[in-house]
Amino acid sequence: MSQHRGANRSPFAAFRKRAEFASAENRQKLTRGAQIQLGALRDDLRFGFQWAVKPRSVGAIAPSGRQLARAMAAQVDPALPGSVVELGPGTGVITRALIERGIAEERLILIEFNRDFAVLLRKRFPKARVLEGDAFALARTVRALGEAPLAAVVSGLPLFNQPMYRRLRLLAQALSLCDRRGAFVQFSYHLLPPVPAEAGDFALNGTPRVWWNLFPARVWVYQRPPADGA
Numbered sequence: 001m002s003q004h005r006g007a008n009r010s011p012f013a014a015f016r017k018r019a020e021f022a023s024a025e026n027r028q029k030l031t032r033g034a035q036i037q038l039g040a041l042r043d044d045l046r047f048g049f050q051w052a053v054k055p056r057s058v059g060a061i062a063p064s065g066r067q068l069a070r071a072m073a074a075q076v077d078p079a080l081p082g083s084v085v086e087l088g089p090g091t092g093v094i095t096r097a098l099i100e101r102g103i104a105e106e107r108l109i110l111i112e113f114n115r116d117f118a119v120l121l122r123k124r125f126p127k128a129r130v131l132e133g134d135a136f137a138l139a140r141t142v143r144a145l146g147e148a149p150l151a152a153v154v155s156g157l158p159l160f161n162q163p164m165y166r167r168l169r170l171l172a173q174a175l176s177l178c179d180r181r182g183a184f185v186q187f188s189y190h191l192l193p194p195v196p197a198e199a200g201d202f203a204l205n206g207t208p209r210v211w212w213n214l215f216p217a218r219v220w221v222y223q224r225p226p227a228d229g230a
């Protein structure tokens, strides 16, 4: 019976149906792609505007690209216990990469100076703790939350706009708050690290330059020195 009905159908019907299905799927993909592009463009404009108003504190004309964000997140071990603090998350590009890396949103503490960015981050990451405040008061903030030891501190702060003593103080705070295997992760557009290796008692490693970024950047990873005999 069913064979008979099938024989009466046009030989092209199945083909046409498949083609229609495929083009609907393509249309959906295109719409999703266009939405992502539009979202990125909106973030670029938002960021550019904040940079024009507060160039020193925003420190970059555009948010980090996805490759740089992934290179930053790759330095965090999701298996380490504790929260992950992100300093200067901006529009949340690195935040998203951290979540994709396997760090639950609930484990994230985002410290952002800029009110507009903080409002946006609360909308985008409702399960993360977004604190509108100064990243340089890191130890006080984290201890008030009772959150140490941390798995990592990830920073997008424009550290080169700060004097060396403030960079050193921030790094010392971050390393003292982190688990022994944890890290302070920072990117910079410069050739040299924001805190040079000889400035203190820590281990320093840099990744190769991420070229696909405005501007090309390197990721610097600071850790406590290995314990004696380790």
Ligand SMILES: C[S@@+](CC[C@H](N)C(=O)[O-])C[C@H]1O[C@@H](n2cnc3c(N)ncnc32)[C@H](O)[C@@H]1O
Binding pocket: 057, 058, 059, 060, 062, 063, 064, 087, 088, 089, 090, 091, 092, 093, 094, 111, 112, 113, 114, 117, 133, 134, 135, 136, 155, 156, 157, 158
């Ligand atoms: C170079 S942008 C990086 C933004 C984002 N992490 C990214 O990679 O696209 C620097 C960010 O740090 C924030 N910032 C600057 N100084 C800060 C401070 N003292 N405390 C907290 N956030 C700060 C700025 O508002 C801005 O969002």
